[in-house]
Amino acid sequence: MCLFAEKLTLQPSTISKLDIENLSNFNLSDKEISEIVQIVSYFNYINRVADGLGLEPETFIDKKGYEIN
Secondary structure (H helix, E strand, O other): OHHHHHHHHHOHHHOOHHHHHHHHOOOOOHHHHHHHHHHHHHHHHHHHHHHHOOOOOOOOEOOOOOEOO
16 A cells, blocks of 8 residues: 555556555455545645645644654
8 A cells, every 4th residue: 555655646647546556455446446546646746736835744744744742
């Protein structure tokens, strides 16, 4: 799943039926695969919007994206 998410993020035009079949081999349903694609795509979209607007992370978030306590 993580390899699929990375490929979808870095090389979205290379996603193929084989990638989807590989997820299916882990007994993921079509709905679950769709949810993976939607979540990964949403995070990619939001990050690109933030980058495009030159937004900086909140001061309570560290460089890895974790909340600073």
